Amino acid sequence: MNPMKSVPKVKVQMTSPLLSGILYAAIWLSIGAFILSVLLRWGSMQETALPGYSLIIHGLAAVAGGFVAGKRSGQRGWYYGCLLGIIYGLLVLLIGFLANNSGITGRTLIMLGEALLGGGLGGMFGVNAKRR
16 A cells, blocks of 8 residues: 555645745745855855846846736736835845845845836736746
């Protein structure tokens, strides 16, 4: 008798497009931060170049999260993507404030704007991505 046959398979699905978009954005952010840390440690990257590359990583994470949110919503991709970008940017700002006691600077405003635009762009592409 196979004991694995009696275990039911559980499939978890998030119904909220924003929650799933935030999850995917966090995954992309984690991957990007890992790549940057590897390049900083074993590559020829200088620490002074890190803020510029981190803005790129935040933008890509917002685009990926907006894409997932737009695709899951099925409608109003720009709306869900921009909302995701705002939530993502505020979460990053909150974590940065709580972890490093960093305030709002010009760079954080650029990151918030980039997250808003990247999320909206990703949402527009995501809502138009057909499921087959």
